[in-house]
Amino acid sequence: MFSPFSINFESPTQWHGDLPVTSRYTAGIALERFFIALRDEGKILGIRCSRCSKTYVPPTLFCPQCLTELQEFVDVGLHGEIYTYTISYRNLDGSLSNAPQVIAFIKIADGGIIHKIEGIPPHQVFIGMKVAAVLKPTAERSGSILDICAFKPFG
Amino acid sequence: MEREVAIVGVGWEGFQPTTPHYSYKELIYQAAQKAYHNANVDPRKDIQSFVTVAEDFIEGTSIFDEYTPDQLGAVLKPMHTITGDGLHGLITAYLMIRSGICKIAAVEAHSKASNIKTLSQITHYALDPMLNRPFEFHPDFIAGLEMARFLHEAHITPEDCALVVQKNRRNALENPSAPYGFDYRLEEIQDCQPVAYPLLESHIAQPADGAIVVVLASREIAESLTVEPIWILGVGWCNDMYNLEYRDWGHLPYVTKAAQMAYHQAQIQTPSKKIDFAEVDDLYAYRELMSLVALGLISKHELPDALKMGKFHSTGQLPINLSGGSLGMGNLLEANGLAKLVEAVLQLRGQAGKRQLSFPHIGLVQSWRGIPTSSAAVVILASS
Structure with missing residues (x-):
């Protein structure tokens, strides 16, 4: 049993380890279409499940409710509504951020997109606010969720 | 049963x-x-x-x-x-x-x-690599989004969440195994640093x-052993869709489903009348309130008044997290559910020391794996 009087504090009590982890992720058929449409056409795509009467954004190859294979991609436009939002004061490593960031779930059809809200002071953002995606110029897009710069108030 | x-x-x-x-x-x-x-x-x-x-x-x-x-x-x-x-x-x-x-x-x-x-990086690594990770947000943003929607729908305020923090950390003072016991004033809780508005540092269970x-x-x-058995009356578990984009941010349907499974097995029709006490997820203070609603122990519209009347205090009608919960015992990662279960067992055995209830018969334990998961487990226990 451990006794605090038996510890030699000069002896090694800890060892540090780390593991560089690098992975490749396959977008899959549905998300690949989503990212290509965003990059090449500046469109946000969803996919329709007629059996459940739902349009999933981002698209998925199968309906998670009824498991039907889905094929009906639809352009859902660049507009949505802030369903919920937060103001993040932390960087990824836990340190305090110099520039608090408004992050929102923007509801589009029966899904939506998690993204930044810009172009408005954080205290003026509200649930239900209409917003629109602001895209990077075509030449700068790479087929990434970051091809959308941010969402900004609309209307 | x-x-x-x-x-x-x-x-x-x-x-x-x-x-x-x-x-x-x-x-x-x-x-x-x-x-x-x-x-x-x-x-x-x-x-x-x-x-x-x-x-x-x-x-x-x-x-x-x-x-x-x-x-x-x-x-x-x-x-x-x-x-x-x-x-x-x-x-x-x-x-x-x-x-x-x-x-x-x-x-x-x-x-x-x-x-x-690097716990925040490990949690970040659990997010979708293409849709969520590229932003490199601190993962507590997910709790901020969920809290904001819940408060919006349930007409709950951050001050109400501060009442949860105050209760649980006071309860922890009576639990020798809980390191985060403290008698906070509400103003002290509300004056803490924001992490992901409306989520404050004080609303988060510390490791x-x-x-x-x-x-x-x-x-x-x-029945052959000398110790008093604590019976498992019902168990339930459930997962929701993984994608943040398909979530119902203001509700916890997976907690409701897990609870319904456990109630059915335990033959409990009206949980708010049958359950004597509960140990529920409170990794974030607002989650205790969301969980209570999802478990069917209170309705959304009753919640604000119940909080102000002290219904969930140790002397209230439905004591919640007498152990101090995760806010008082700390975030024990995958051990959170069992830490709460230990409290339920001690209460039902009559071995909970200063925080012992008078003759509890049925207790409920519920856990969640934390952000970004949508997994829940529920266990209902009874004394002999």
């Missing part, structure tokens, strides 16, 4: 913000020894199967399940590890006993959170180290 499987032993080590002298194996060893002593069983001779819960990235070791037999007395015996909360492990052991695979089993969960130097081992037995075995 069926009484086929009972908890016959509990043991735990901790809980502490740090345990610099003990390895995780030593923490588990000590918890196991206490549990086996509590149940009056010999692990090498009596226990027929073992279940542990762990997540490799949290442990800092690949294929961590290979590291678990030695300290439990499980070498060369049937055992396996699942990635889930301790309550998921408990339910797995329960099912093995119900199915006749074994008659007595041990379940283990632990946390060596103080050894994790803690510890280990918990629970011994379960069939009725035949339980």
Whole structure:
């Protein structure tokens, strides 16, 4: 049993380890279409499940409710509504951020997109606010969720 | 109500913000020894199967399940590890006993959170790599989004969440195993740094180290042991869709489904009348309130008044998180569910010391695996 009087504090009590982890992720058929449409056409795509009467954004190859294979991609436009939002004061490593960031779930059809809200002071953002995606110029897009710069108030 | 499987032993080590002298194996060893002593069983001779819960990235070791037999007395015996909360492990052991695979089993969960130097990065790595990770947001943004929507729909305020923090950290003062007990004024809680508005630093359970081992037995075995059995009346578990983009941010349907499964088995039609006390998820203060609604223990519209009237206090009509919850005991990672289960067992045995309720009969325990998961487990326990 451990006794605090038996510890030699000069002896090694800890060892540090780390593991560089690098992975490749396959977008899959549905998300690949989503990212290509965003990059090449500046469109946000969803996919329709007629059996459940739902349009999933981002698209998925199968309906998670009824498991039907889905094929009906639809352009859902660049507009949505802030369903919920937060103001993040932390960087990824836990340190305090110099520039608090408004992050929102923007509801589009029966899904939506998690993204930044810009172009408005954080205290003026509200649930239900209409917003629109602001895209990077075509030449700068790479087929990434970051091809959308941010969402900004609309209307 | 069926009484086929009972908890016959509990043991735990901790809980502490740090345990610099003990390895995780030593923490588990000590918890196991206490549990086996509590149940009056010999692990090498009596226990027929073992279940542990762990997540490799949290442990800092690949294929961590290979590291678990030695300290439990499980070498060369049937055992396996699942990635889930301790309550998921408990339910797995329960099912093995119900199915006749074994008659007595041990379940283990632990946390060596103080050894994790990059917990926020590990949580970030659990997010969708293409849709969510590219932003490199601190993962607590997910709790901020969920809290904001819940407050919006339930007409709850951040001040109401501060009442949860105050209650649980005061409850922890009566729990010798809870390191985060404190008698805060509401203003002190509300003046804390924002993390992800409306989420404040004070609303978040802080990490803690510890280990918990629970011994379960069939009725035949339980009734032959000297310890008072605590019966498992019902179990339930459920997962929602993983994608953040498909979530219902203002509700916890997976908690509701898990609870309904457990209530059905326990033959409980009106949980708010049958449950004497509950230990529920409070990794973030607002989650306690969301969970209570999802569990059917209160409705959204009753919640604000119930909070102000102290319904969930130790002397209230429905005491919640008498242990101090995760806000008071600390975030024990995959061991959170078992930490709450230990409190329920102690309450039902009449061994909860200063925080003991008068003759509780039925207790509910619910856990969640934390952000970004949508997994829940529920267990309903009863005294003899």
